Amino acid sequence: MSDPQKNGPKNLFEIGGRLAIICTVAAIVLALVNAVTAPIIVRNRERELAEALSRIAEHRRVGEAIPIDDHRAVRAIFPVFENDELYGYVVRVIGVGYGGDMAVLVGARLDGYVFAATLMENLETPGLGKKAEAPGYMDKFVGTGADRPVPTRKDQLDASDADAVSGATMTFVGVARAIETASDFVRKME
């Protein structure tokens, strides 16, 4: 540590002033960086969401997001229209996985029938939870939710599907519960 005697100001105002100058410069620099990156980040997010939505809705038209504030897991819903008629909703729902929370987009018809789902962002362990990002992972949930319940336990799956989630039970349960919640949410809306 350098000798405090030789080191400059002892006056409180000057000490505070110098610290304030450093903070101000830092804030200005960051504002500039933010001005450059913010539009790109927003565009990235929008593109990601748009891609995910169109993957789920396929040929159908997706309407504006409706934010949901008073639900423990559902964060927003997007109405989906087929031939200008309300077909169902895409639900953005938060599930609990191994590495923390993860966002799942679930497409559900008005009767709760799950027609598609996709994992948005998650902190799952690679090789474990990341399995849920693999194509085809969500197939086992498609077609459930209306007359068949959403499988939320491994023993409700057939052998090949159960194998696909082996070693990643937590992620499976997290995704399954999120999808179940979304399906219930849409069914109970009417």
Add this chain to the structure above:
Amino acid sequence: MSTMTTLTRGVYRENPIFVIMLGLCPALAVSTQVVNALGMGAGVIFVLVCSNAFVSLLKDFIPEKVRIPAYIVIIASFVTVVDLSMQAFAPALSRNLGVFVQLIVVNCVILGRAEAFAAKNTVGSSVLDGIGMGLGFTLALVVIALIREVLGNGTITVFPVGGFDGTFVIPGLSEQPVRIMSLAAGALLVMGYLKGLLNVIEDVRARARSAATRSATRDGGRA
């Protein structure tokens, strides 16, 4: 101190992770894939070099009494620069690293180097010190990630280039991987055994050195 030692010290002899054991949290948390380790390492090198340079540059301007808050402001600014640029230009990596990019700010290596080295040395050697320490950090991270990814998932994931998707698959291991290595428990186990291995290496080297000194004295005595 020579330029070369300033640079290489952080890589092995004072390696921040294995020897001084600082900055462990990000090291273990993001070491599930090699690509994450590389990305994290790059972020830390950038922050370390910039903060070292600026702390050294401003060492006469920063009042002694508030030096820690001042260092924290400097470090946090560069961390934010890394965080924002990563979100903008490498969104996939930013998603993988998640909250740990912002947590670089509390990586004790960075504040430690600012206080222990940059505040007392010239800008040039502070930059070198930052590069050395950053490389050492990255190296340690990549070693841990390599062990965990190979054993835990049977793959090595680096950057995708052209048609190559960035993942080497190791036949055999990828069908029957040691899953535990991918999990939190695996990270702690790997760290423990690596540190033990390092102790063995240190011991062997120390013995070789003392044997060399002994024989040198004997030769000297004869001559």
Add this chain to the structure above:
Amino acid sequence: MTYIGIIITFVFINNIILNQFLGLCPFIGVSRNVESAVGMGFAVTFVMSLASLTTWMIHNVVLIPLGIEFLQTITFILVIAGLVQLVEMVIQKISPPLYKALGIYLPLITTNCAVLGIALIAVRNEYGAIESFVAGFAAGVGFLLAILLMSTLREKLDTEWVPKYLRGTPIAFITGGLMALAFMAFDVALLRNLIG
């Protein structure tokens, strides 16, 4: 998620040390004996609860309305550093015995990534004010639990035979790994059975 759910999640399922790797430095560094581990644990719990609530307020009352979320990292770490100072002064004034017990651990907490970590996680999970506070408190209790178990094990290990090269920190890491393995038994199924 209900408050009980948050508590179970952060104490057991996503234990801040054994699952999220936050706060590893004190976990290894301050776990040599039970007394200091408990002191550190209580100090962290205290600061974490306050910090997650304060940072929630900063984020939702200052940063978002002003549109300056890019200053999140910088404000959060400064708020935590300031908070630690404040807590230190207040404790010193109102309860000298408590200050004597916790005092030396408080400065270490500023650079404890668990405190900033839980504040950032609470914001990312879009928690409300009370949820953030509960998450901070639960994460602190999880930290206390892990470091207490660890220090008890390490005190035992001191009297046991350990291979020469694994003595000290290596065996501490390996012990931590085995503890993390045991904590894997707590999963979402537990949460479902307890609170449905």
